[in-house]
Amino acid sequence: MPAWFDAFTDAIASGDQQYLVCETCGHGTLPPRQLCPACGSTELTQEPLSERGEILSFTEISVTIPKFHGETPYTVVLAELDEGVSLTGQLRDATPDDIAIGDKVVLGTEPHDNETALITFQQAED
Numbered sequence: 001m002p003a004w005f006d007a008f009t010d011a012i013a014s015g016d017q018q019y020l021v022c023e024t025c026g027h028g029t030l031p032p033r034q035l036c037p038a039c040g041s042t043e044l045t046q047e048p049l050s051e052r053g054e055i056l057s058f059t060e061i062s063v064t065i066p067k068f069h070g071e072t073p074y075t076v077v078l079a080e081l082d083e084g085v086s087l088t089g090q091l092r093d094a095t096p097d098d099i100a101i102g103d104k105v106v107l108g109t110e111p112h113d114n115e116t117a118l119i120t121f122q123q124a125e126d
């Protein structure tokens with residue numbers, strides 16, 4: 001995984017994940033960006049990113065790349081965090097039958113192999 005991803009999952013693990021906010025238009029995005037994808041501004045500042053979001057879509061994966069063999073089936077969730085930033089991660093402690101679009105989820109991370117970590121989502125408690 002690229003260095004920015006490892007840095008991002010490390011930050012999630014310690015609870016100080018951040019995102020980039022465009023000072024020109026307010027669009028939120030994730031590192032590594034040099035330009036706002038919405039308006040092209042280079043005035044991006046880092047702000048704390050919450051760990052709570054909402055499911056936009058999800059899909060169950062039964063056939064995957066070798067890296068994830070032995071883990072299927074698993075569910076990948078696309079969630080929008082409260083700041084409007086979208087992220088994909090693996091669903092934990094639930095199956096596709098347990099979740100619905102719009103459900104609240106909590107961002108997390110876990111080690112995947114010796115080299116990198118995964119982004120995960122769990123259903124929010126409340």
Ligand SMILES: [Zn+2]
Binds near residue numbers: 022041
């Ligand atoms: Zn912008």
